[in-house]
Amino acid sequence: MALKNSALTLLLFNIFSIFGVEARIVLPELLTKQAANNIRFLTKDGKFTYYQKRSGSLLFSTNYKVQEMIKGDIGTAYTIFASSARKKMIVLQNTNFHNFYSLRAKEKIFLVNYGETSLREVGTGISPNLLLNDTWLSYYDPYTKILNFENTSNSALKFSIKLNNRLNPYFIPEVVMSDDNTVYYTDLSEVGIYGVLEFKRNISKSEIIFKAPSSMMKVEICLNQDHLVLGAFGIHFSTIGSSISRSPLPLKDFSKRENLYTSELNDLGHLVCDFDKDNIAFIKNTGNINSPSFDIANLNSNDKKISALSEKKTISNIINMDGTLLTQEKGKYYIVKGDVDYKNIDTLKAKPDLAPGSKEEEKDLEDE
16 A cells, blocks of 8 residues: 555656646635625724725725715725724725826825724825824825825824926825934936935935936835835836845935845836835746746845745736735735635624614615
8 A cells, every 4th residue: 555655646746747737826816795896995803894885985894883984976986095003094085086087186185093984184196105103194296296294193294395207297206204304205307217315304305315227217115124125126128127125224325225136137016015024025027038927026034035925927016905915916806915714704794773674774785
């Protein structure tokens, strides 16, 4: 019997070797109790759910109760942002989602406490960010090219930064805040070259700390383990390649930053630095110069090792939803990192105060 098992094992090994069969990374699909395209935010523990209806309402569900947070016109779309601090959340409301298609379209921006429903309107703009442990938020006005900042506890504390970019109307700056006085952001020069600037609030002055060598390179920044992380990625068919480096905060000499990763290929980037303090996720080019393919990779910031997180070859996005790393492909959402079974968590229920069998209960269930 032992000899037979050994022979079978050897036969299977030879078959796999001949045909090149390898273990593949299979990403589980995100399954929920309702359509995933309605859900706007799910907490990691599954206790809170924010979702929208076709009627234009944004709803909050927890403990078998459903509460309407805000109502808009039919077809209104919402987007919700949160950070790893889990203190505040940003809600974007787009009332023209289905009839005005523009990457520069400004949306209403609301602020809400994490896990709550009381909204405060902040302003209009795009690309909002929660900064410095959720004590500040930023948003961008693509028409005036102004970065706006507001304190999340005291709305009277505000300041703004005027961008230099005059060439690319679709450019959106990346922003991080290392302390109450220091902001790092990206901008474009008069000829379209990326730069990273350091802004000091106390003197209202910006100073460039990094300039890309070519307009064929894009730059991303993020914070990880009290370091400023810089991702530089070649674009289009350039031969620049990719690199990821970091420098400890507060910055002393950014030119002497530590190199974490380099590649001869042009990666897509999309750095995610707040998912795990020891790791940075990004979209890596796993193909070649003539035939690129893209998947999510994990970069360990301590030992600098790269490991694959997906094998779909067509990945173009990463989403960090409250500690669950997601990606979207061909209309479906997949879990890249995370072990919560949202489908078996009872968070999306009808209101308990409705009489069983009543018309109100039937209508509420139908809407959900």
